[in-house]
Amino acid sequence: MIIVKVGGGININWNYVAQDLKQLVAKKPVVLVHGAGAIRDEIAAKLKAPTQTITSPSGISSVYTDQKALDIFLMVYPGLVNKKVVATLQAHDIPAVGLSGVDGALWRAKRKANVLSREGDKTKLLTDNLTGRVDQVNTELIQLLVDNDYLPVIAPPALSFENEIVNTDNDWAVAIMAGALHVKKIVYLFEAPGLLEDINKPTSLIKHIDSEKIDNYLSFAQGRMKKKVLGVKKAFELAVETVYWGDGRIENPISNALQGNGTVISSSKVSL
Amino acid sequence: MIIVKVGGGININWNYVAQDLKQLVAKKPVVLVHGAGAIRDEIAAKLKAPTQTITSPSGISSVYTDQKALDIFLMVYPGLVNKKVVATLQAHDIPAVGLSGVDGALWRAKRKANVLSREGDKTKLLTDNLTGRVDQVNTELIQLLVDNDYLPVIAPPALSFENEIVNTDNDWAVAIMAGALHVKKIVYLFEAPGLLEDINKPTSLIKHIDSEKIDNYLSFAQGRMKKKVLGVKKAFELAVETVYWGDGRIENPISNALQGNGTVISSSKVSL
Numbered sequence A, B: 001m002i003i004v005k006v007g008g009g010i011n012i013n014w015n016y017v018a019q020d021l022k023q024l025v026a027k028k029p030v031v032l033v034h035g036a037g038a039i040r041d042e043i044a045a046k047l048k049a050p051t052q053t054i055t056s057p058s059g060i061s062s063v064y065t066d067q068k069a070l071d072i073f074l075m076v077y078p079g080l081v082n083k084k085v086v087a088t089l090q091a092h093d094i095p096a097v098g099l100s101g102v103d104g105a106l107w108r109a110k111r112k113a114n115v116l117s118r119e120g121d122k123t124k125l126l127t128d129n130l131t132g133r134v135d136q137v138n139t140e141l142i143q144l145l146v147d148n149d150y151l152p153v154i155a156p157p158a159l160s161f162e163n164e165i166v167n168t169d170n171d172w173a174v175a176i177m178a179g180a181l182h183v184k185k186i187v188y189l190f191e192a193p194g195l196l197e198d199i200n201k202p203t204s205l206i207k208h209i210d211s212e213k214i215d216n217y218l219s220f221a222q223g224r225m226k227k228k229v230l231g232v233k234k235a236f237e238l239a240v241e242t243v244y245w246g247d248g249r250i251e252n253p254i255s256n257a258l259q260g261n262g263t264v265i266s267s268s269k270v271s272l
Helices: A014-027 A037-046 A067-091 A139-147 A170-181 A211-220 A225-237 A253-258 B014-027 B037-046 B067-091 B139-147 B170-180 B211-220 B225-237 B253-258
Strands: A002-006 A030-034 A052-055 A061-064 A096-100 A107-111 A115-119 A122-126 A131-137 A151-155 A158-160 A165-168 A185-190 A208-210 A242-247 A263-266 B002-006 B030-034 B052-055 B061-064 B096-100 B107-111 B115-119 B122-126 B131-137 B151-155 B158-160 B165-168 B185-190 B208-210 B242-247 B263-266
Touching: A002 A014, A002 A170, A014 A030, A014 A067, A014 A253, A030 A067, A030 A170, A037 A067, A061 A225, A067 A096, A067 A151, A067 A165, A067 B067, A067 B096, A067 B165, A096 B067, A096 B096, A107 A165, A107 A170, A131 A158, A131 A170, A139 A151, A139 A170, A165 A170, A165 B067, A170 A185, A170 A225, A185 A253, A208 A211, A211 A225, A211 A263, A225 A242, A242 A253, B002 B014, B002 B170, B014 B030, B014 B067, B014 B253, B030 B067, B030 B170, B037 B067, B061 B225, B067 B096, B067 B151, B067 B165, B107 B165, B107 B170, B131 B158, B131 B170, B139 B151, B165 B170, B170 B185, B170 B225, B185 B253, B208 B211, B211 B225, B211 B263, B225 B242, B242 B253
Parallel strands: A002 A030, A002 A185, A030 A151, A052 A115, A096 A151, A107 A158, A131 A165, A185 A242, A208 A263, B002 B030, B002 B185, B030 B151, B052 B115, B096 B151, B107 B158, B131 B165, B185 B242, B208 B263
Antiparallel strands: A052 A061, A107 A131, A115 A122, A158 A165, A242 A263, B052 B061, B107 B131, B115 B122, B158 B165, B242 B263
């Protein structure tokens, strides 16, 4: 089994993703996870509740999620975007089934009731942040669908252990899910050729990262990218062997990433 | 198996529905279908794209669904409302899994590309209406979930045979699904004690309707209620034996409806 995580940028080419998936699912089971950040921000602005970002004392950015933001999240991730992705895959004859982390308690998260937010020189305590970190996965539900030739198409949010709907870091959830499903390979697609040394220079692609040295990239990565690096680190702790970062805007995006045309993260101790 | 359809009114008490379902699912498999009309109208107004209703030459009202309206539909039905319903059921320890008609091509609909709309004395031809009528059901997916003790929680829209996402009449879809699953009993819950002779008099409850005389009620029912009557008529054509209309605002709403405390529709030729 392989997990493919597609970012929520507007330039992701979902037809290319679907064409490539069609080939891939014939060979091995796939679980798809997607984001929807760009459209969420757009709808949030239209509803006059623009997305707010908070930064932790350790410098990690995340989205501030009060009830209003969570409602918008529910509209866009498992609603508008998930169903359009599923319809696109169906149009390519892939029997996709959309699920959120709430369905069948697929993603159980530990609620983070108290969150520290750095604002200038001050640190503020937020107590109404509806977020959590995925800790447990209903692998039986995923396996049930996969064994019956369905492709699960998963979007956040998650369900807390107290049955609250909570926003959750998608990349962390992917890592926990990979661990629970004993998945060895994860492909991440976003709007860049891979990890770039200089974000403004597409030619500065980093071809390989040693998974034992992933911490070095934590200081290097900026803003929300830090969370991606933390997610990848967690995935390796949970016995994932190779992570592929690739371009979701090009033809055959998944095959290209798997062929090493983006950034490959693996242990220098094992072969690719 | 029994199908429970819960209307999209804001006064439906979902905690009462969940408590009652908890008892019911212990005895027999349940498939839940829900609406979300009230919240859809609210969000549509906030997004400055208020819900528009059209009336067919035969006097049947339906929602006009252009791309903008469909996007809002996707946000609210399988997104905001479906996931909140699923979380509420999970909080009552029911292993609910939310699905739309798009997922696994659960509800396949025949697209109605051309729709006639009566506007005053004139009849207008609408060609951009993204609607269809459910014609085929992926019963295998429902059975797979039910056989593994999950409760499917289904919301429109549907997927056309050309893989377009289309708005669809929920009550018609319920009838087609009941036929495909060989379901004999359907419970409909809404914001009234049942069918009322006088819509302003809750005491004017019609206790029993002979399913062979359902056509009489077609002239009697108003606006969108006509569609409910047409849906029920279709259900009886497809071998459903009893339809229960009950109050979704009261405690034990499903049990109450099944005990005949609302409106019961059945053939006068068979016993209740």
